[in-house]
Amino acid sequence: MKIEHLAIWVADLEATRRFYETYFGAQSNDRYHNPRKQFSSYFLSFTDGCRLELMHRPDIQALSDKAGQEYRGIxxxxxxxxxxxxxxxxxxxxxxxxxxxxxxxxxxxxxxxxxxxxxxxxxxxxxxx
Missing domain, CATH: 3.10.180.10 (2,3-Dihydroxybiphenyl 1,2-Dioxygenase, domain 1)
Structure with missing residues (x-):
């Protein structure tokens, strides 16, 4: 078995995609957009290992506003x-x-x-x- 992908909700889908492309060599698929659900996403692939899914929907709230703070979960x-x-x-x-x-x-x-x-x-x- 292997982890196929991890997903992250983001506020700025384009800036986050560019970050992973620029600094980690990620390759992005075309943007997926579902207007009915107001959902957009990209799958980012790397040279090896699992993919990273970046997702955006305007109603998703931030987990914490304190960068670097510890919390339960991933x-x-x-x-x-x-x-x-x-x-x-x-x-x-x-x-x-x-x-x-x-x-x-x-x-x-x-x-x-x-x-x-x-x-x-x-x-x-x-x-x-």
């Missing part, structure tokens, strides 16, 4: 970039472009080398080897 997903140098470089590129780094590159107690950044919707992304 709290982050990790993207493997292949090396410690790439973790460092992508983290610095995101910082320079104005994105929030909430975890500096480091070796964790369980042996991972990672940083943690927030996407445009304040979702946590671990950038790891």
């Amino acid at each position: 709290i982050h997903f990790a993207v493997s970039v292949g090396s410690e140098a790439k973790v460092d470089a992508l983290t610095e590129r995101l910082r320079a472009d104005g994105y929030t780094v909430i975890g500096e590159p480091r070796r964790t107690g369980d042996g991972y080398y990672e940083s943690v950044v927030l996407d445009p919707e304040s979702n946590r992304i671990e950038i790891t080897v």
Whole structure:
């Protein structure tokens, strides 16, 4: 078995799609839109692994307005970039472009080398080897 895709409700569908295309090499399908339900989405594919579905509907409320706050449920997903140098470089590129780094590159107690950044919707992304 494998996880086929994860889904995230977002306020700004286009900005979030561009973020994952620009920084993580995602390839997007054409936008799906259901006018009756006021629902739009994109499926983003990566070189390997599961896909990411970005979804928007105007009535969906934010979970929390405190970026970086802990809560129950899915709290982050990790993207493997292949090396410690790439973790460092992508983290610095995101910082320079104005994105929030909430975890500096480091070796964790369980042996991972990672940083943690927030996407445009304040979702946590671990950038790891």
